Amino acid sequence: xxxxAERNQRMRDERREQILAVALELFAARGLAATxxxxxxxxxxxxxxxxYHYFPSKDVIYLELIRGAFERMNAAARGLEKLPMPPGEKVxxxxxxxxxxxxxxDDTARYYLLTAQASASEATPRTVQALIRAERAxxxxxxxxxxxxxxxxxxxxxxxxxxxxxxFWVLIRGLAIHRATWGPGFRxxxxxxxxxxxxxxx
Amino acid sequence: xxxxAERNQRMRDERREQILAVALELFAARGLAATxxxxxxxxxxxxxxxxYHYFPSKDVIYLELIRGAFERMNAAARGLEKLPMPPGEKVxxxxxxxxxxxxxxDDTARYYLLTAQASASEATPRTVQALIRAERAxxxxxxxxxxxxxxxxxxxxxxxxxxxxxxFWVLIRGLAIHRATWGPGFRxxxxxxxxxxxxxxx
DNA sequence: GTCTATATCCAGATAGAC
DNA sequence: GTCTATCTGGATATAGAC
Numbered sequence: 001x002x003x004x005a006e007r008n009q010r011m012r013d014e015r016r017e018q019i020l021a022v023a024l025e026l027f028a029a030r031g032l033a034a035t036x037x038x039x040x041x042x043x044x045x046x047x048x049x050x051x052y053h054y055f056p057s058k059d060v061i062y063l064e065l066i067r068g069a070f071e072r073m074n075a076a077a078r079g080l081e082k083l084p085m086p087p088g089e090k091v092x093x094x095x096x097x098x099x100x101x102x103x104x105x106d107d108t109a110r111y112y113l114l115t116a117q118a119s120a121s122e123a124t125p126r127t128v129q130a131l132i133r134a135e136r137a138x139x140x141x142x143x144x145x146x147x148x149x150x151x152x153x154x155x156x157x158x159x160x161x162x163x164x165x166x167x168f169w170v171l172i173r174g175l176a177i178h179r180a181t182w183g184p185g186f187r188x189x190x191x192x193x194x195x196x197x198x199x200x201x202x
Numbered sequence: 203x204x205x206x207a208e209r210n211q212r213m214r215d216e217r218r219e220q221i222l223a224v225a226l227e228l229f230a231a232r233g234l235a236a237t238x239x240x241x242x243x244x245x246x247x248x249x250x251x252x253x254y255h256y257f258p259s260k261d262v263i264y265l266e267l268i269r270g271a272f273e274r275m276n277a278a279a280r281g282l283e284k285l286p287m288p289p290g291e292k293v294x295x296x297x298x299x300x301x302x303x304x305x306x307x308d309d310t311a312r313y314y315l316l317t318a319q320a321s322a323s324e325a326t327p328r329t330v331q332a333l334i335r336a337e338r339a340x341x342x343x344x345x346x347x348x349x350x351x352x353x354x355x356x357x358x359x360x361x362x363x364x365x366x367x368x369x370f371w372v373l374i375r376g377l378a379i380h381r382a383t384w385g386p387g388f389r390x391x392x393x394x395x396x397x398x399x400x401x402x403x404x
Numbered sequence: 405g406t407c408t409a410t411a412t413c414c415a416g417a418t419a420g421a422c
Numbered sequence: 423g424t425c426t427a428t429c430t431g432g433a434t435a436t437a438g439a440c
Contacts (some may be wrong), residue, residue: 033235034325123236173374
């Protein structure tokens with residue numbers, strides 16, 4: 001590939017990213033069905049027809065975003081598991097990082113909203129549903145393993161690890177929805193209150 | 203109004219209820235935009251045209267359902283507050299009843315899903331948004347008052363009552379979404395784990 | 405009250421000029 | 423690569439017969 005071909009490829013990728021960024025914003029705010037392809041094009045400041053030079057359909061844009069959401073989320077989960085610290089500390093760090101991300105980073109909040117919608121809706125396209133089914137267990141499994149390890153060393157409270165892991169993600173997803181409902185100035189519950197659900201002390 | 207006029211009115215109301223029940227099911231499962239008026243008619247086993255003899259538009263059906271959701275929820279909240287028991291006990295009962303309702307009663311779960319979607323989406327019709335803005339604070343206020351009373355008598359943990367109330371509803375809404383994602387056979391976290399977020403002991 | 409048929413509109417996707 | 427114009431399908435809502 002020559003110099004200019006490379007540059008063209010880079011520009012093409014940038015354009016794709018730009019479209020995806022706009023689409024993430026709109027899909028998170030309105031959902032798949034209520035987001036019009038024309039809205040995405042307008043907000044991205046390109047003609048509607050041009051959008052189809054970068055993506056073959058609305059569903060494919062959506063799929064791409066969901067794929068990205070799971071990539072980030074699952075990579076972060078596995079990264080957390082590998083960190084060199086005791087399990088109880090991992091739970092605390094994860095809660096702090098997730099709540100901070102949800103509060104301060106708009107795209108983070110949008111990704112959580114997106115997956116929550118897509119996972120809960122029967123209107124989600126089949127291709128996306130298949131992806132979700134393949135990926136959605138990872139965060140639960142990781143958190144259950146961390147909790148189990150924490151119970152062995154006494155830093156995490158007793159209780160079924162799977163159920164506690166469910167509770168962990170229920171909290172995070174609930175916070176994301178809450179933020180979407182009440183706006184960025186919402187009153188986040190203190191992390192300390194969340195931590196005592198899981199940790200024996202502190 | 204004569205006898206038969208009354209009977210006709212009753213039949214008309216029943217028909218309306220039947221349509222609303224179907225609409226609740228579909229809106230909760232797919233959201234407003236992805237639910238087609240034709241789907242509602244088909245599932246209610248009536249012609250699409252006939253539906254418009256009972257409701258003037260899709261948005262009005264949606265509005266009606268959201269109104270019903272808030273009526274039930276806010277009535278339940280105010281009823282809870284009036285119960286003759288100590289505040290800590292009210293928190294425990296509320297959690298137990300809500301989790302049980304979410305787990306066992308499909309329509310309860312659907313109502314929570316519906317309001318969660320409608321509140322979080324910018325695509326929600328203006329009329330519905332106005333209703334939501336007028337009603338949504340009630341459950342938070344009620345719970346904050348109960349928590350404040352519980353802190354005075356020592357049964358509820360310390361912490362900002364508003365923030366704890368947010369946490370309470372974040373949990374409930376999170377559970378509703380979780381159930382929608384994983385189906386009725388989902389692993390509900392034990393109520394005991396939720397209770398210790400709020401109560402000093404037990 | 406209930407249906408079938410249809411008007412109308414809107415949105416996703418394509419064609420083709422530049 | 424980018425645009426404008428357009429095709430096409432589908433969905434809301436209405437008309438009108440029974």
